Amino acid sequence: MMDILSPAGPQAAHIRELWHVTVLLCTLVFAGVLSVLAYVLWKRPRAGEADTPDLAARGAPEAGPRRRVSAAVAASVLGLLFLIVASVVTDRALAHLSLKDALHVEVTANQWWWEARYDDPQASRVFTTANELHIPVGRPVIFTLRSNDVIHSLWVPQLAGKKDLIPGRTATLHVRADQAGSYRGQCAEFCGFQHAFMAFTVVAKPPAEYEAWAEHQRQPAAESGDARAVRGRELFLGTSCVMCHAVQGTSASARRGPDLTHLASRETLAAGTLPNKPDALKQWIRNPQQFKPGVNMPATNLPDSDLDALVAWLGSLQ
Numbered sequence: 001m002m003d004i005l006s007p008a009g010p011q012a013a014h015i016r017e018l019w020h021v022t023v024l025l026c027t028l029v030f031a032g033v034l035s036v037l038a039y040v041l042w043k044r045p046r047a048g049e050a051d052t053p054d055l056a057a058r059g060a061p062e063a064g065p066r067r068r069v070s071a072a073v074a075a076s077v078l079g080l081l082f083l084i085v086a087s088v089v090t091d092r093a094l095a096h097l098s099l100k101d102a103l104h105v106e107v108t109a110n111q112w113w114w115e116a117r118y119d120d121p122q123a124s125r126v127f128t129t130a131n132e133l134h135i136p137v138g139r140p141v142i143f144t145l146r147s148n149d150v151i152h153s154l155w156v157p158q159l160a161g162k163k164d165l166i167p168g169r170t171a172t173l174h175v176r177a178d179q180a181g182s183y184r185g186q187c188a189e190f191c192g193f194q195h196a197f198m199a200f201t202v203v204a205k206p207p208a209e210y211e212a213w214a215e216h217q218r219q220p221a222a223e224s225g226d227a228r229a230v231r232g233r234e235l236f237l238g239t240s241c242v243m244c245h246a247v248q249g250t251s252a253s254a255r256r257g258p259d260l261t262h263l264a265s266r267e268t269l270a271a272g273t274l275p276n277k278p279d280a281l282k283q284w285i286r287n288p289q290q291f292k293p294g295v296n297m298p299a300t301n302l303p304d305s306d307l308d309a310l311v312a313w314l315g316s317l318q
């Protein structure tokens, strides 16, 4: 669900207030204009066929209409000024989120997926994931936003407003989730063919659960010793997969595609496009273009049994 009217944190709540104020004012103006229109249509002078036109009044100054038009212009200017003040007040409120003990996450947009790097003063505790961000409830999060290719926009309506990710620039977005839950986000700036399939999820969980999740993400891949999975591992490390993907604990360390260290722990594949199920994963690896035409991942020309082995290994990366 993407709903700006059900905020899960203070930032989204400020934006909802601004929305309510704007809708209320615009509704009043709309109702006012329609009422005046209805009134003048009702009260207009009705000339009969026999009446001669009153040409004498043409060109003479009309004090009444001029006063009413001036009043309407003044009311419009006041209304617009009020909306400007309301958005400045909202902007200031958004900038005043306390950032004490904030979590730092670097989000990098790519065509068409998201990379999230969880910073830590200790380099060994930094970890990277993709398309699924977990954050602790009640603790502020500073997202540092970058783009690797074109302009994207990060938008999680239940947590914050939109923020653009512009190549060569860095932006920040401050967020706090006060309710646990899973919040869908979406790229909100047209960024190419698969812009609509550039979704992600922000999972807010109690701090202890978040710490457990983060600790798990820091570990190298937990691999299955199953024979088919072992064969899958060999295939992964011996084919073109390693040109783009990283799996911590193996020799795969490329950063062009999503980090797959804990792929099996995620809900979706391909930035929210497919459910993370073995069959979907197999179809995705076989031919990603059928789900996301234009995506950078090429089709795989492996026999069915090899694909099954690959899926068995990737499915074991909890």
Ligand code: CUA
Pocket: 109, 110, 112, 151, 152, 153, 187, 188, 189, 190, 191, 192, 194, 195, 196, 198
């Ligand atoms: Cu990325 Cu639209």
